[in-house]
Amino acid sequence: MFKLSKSIGRLPIKCRNEQQGCTATFPLSEQYLHSSTCPFEWLLCPQQGCGTRTLRKEAQAHAQVCSYWKQLCPMGCGTLLNRTTQAEHNCYRELQERYEAQRQTQRTIASALRRKMQRMQSRMANMTQQISLICENLELRENLEEGEEEESPAEGTSTRRSFRDSQRPITCNSSSSSNS
Numbered sequence: 001m002f003k004l005s006k007s008i009g010r011l012p013i014k015c016r017n018e019q020q021g022c023t024a025t026f027p028l029s030e031q032y033l034h035s036s037t038c039p040f041e042w043l044l045c046p047q048q049g050c051g052t053r054t055l056r057k058e059a060q061a062h063a064q065v066c067s068y069w070k071q072l073c074p075m076g077c078g079t080l081l082n083r084t085t086q087a088e089h090n091c092y093r094e095l096q097e098r099y100e101a102q103r104q105t106q107r108t109i110a111s112a113l114r115r116k117m118q119r120m121q122s123r124m125a126n127m128t129q130q131i132s133l134i135c136e137n138l139e140l141r142e143n144l145e146e147g148e149e150e151e152s153p154a155e156g157t158s159t160r161r162s163f164r165d166s167q168r169p170i171t172c173n174s175s176s177s178s179n180s
């Protein structure tokens with residue numbers, strides 16, 4: 001039995017890819033070895049979605065033109081490249097461009113912030129001016145009102161007045177003293 005299988009193994013057979021053009025003959029025991037390297041073996045393109053069948057000897061040529069060919073950038077930038085983008089892809093240049101774009105954005109934000117701050121500062125200066133104007137007006141009115149009150153005969157009757165007296169400038173005091 002062993003002898004028989006051994007002699008069957010030695011039987012010369014033709015390659016199963018004879019129709020595709022392979023003329024090789026080999027012992028049956030070497031069939032697997034041959035078919036794994038036979039240039040006339042049908043192969044399916046390994047690229048996902050392609051589905052093209054080529055002979056092994058043409059697989060290389062197909063890989064060069066397969067439109068489904070994809071590969072992550074070997075530089076590790078994370079870009080998925082195809083035949084078209086691979087030729088144009090320049091990792092260093094793209095990183096530089098991205099960096100430049102980021103810097104540009106930051107510069108724009110910074111200048112916008114600066115403008116906003118300037119606007120706020122001028123608005124604040126305006127407000128300060130207005131407040132000081134209001135203060136001046138109030139003081140003026142107060143002085144006028146006090147001048148009117150000066151005419152009332154009773155002096156020192158209201159605590160409010162005496163409180164004001166203490167805050168009033170000396171010139172006003174002299175007028176009040178002359179009035180009494």
Ligand SMILES: [Zn+2]
Pocket residue numbers: 015016017018022023024034035038039040041
């Ligand atoms: Zn073959």
Ligand SMILES: [Zn+2]
Pocket residue numbers: 045046047050051052062066067068069
């Ligand atoms: Zn393909």
Ligand SMILES: [Zn+2]
Pocket residue numbers: 073074075076077078079089090091
């Ligand atoms: Zn890259």
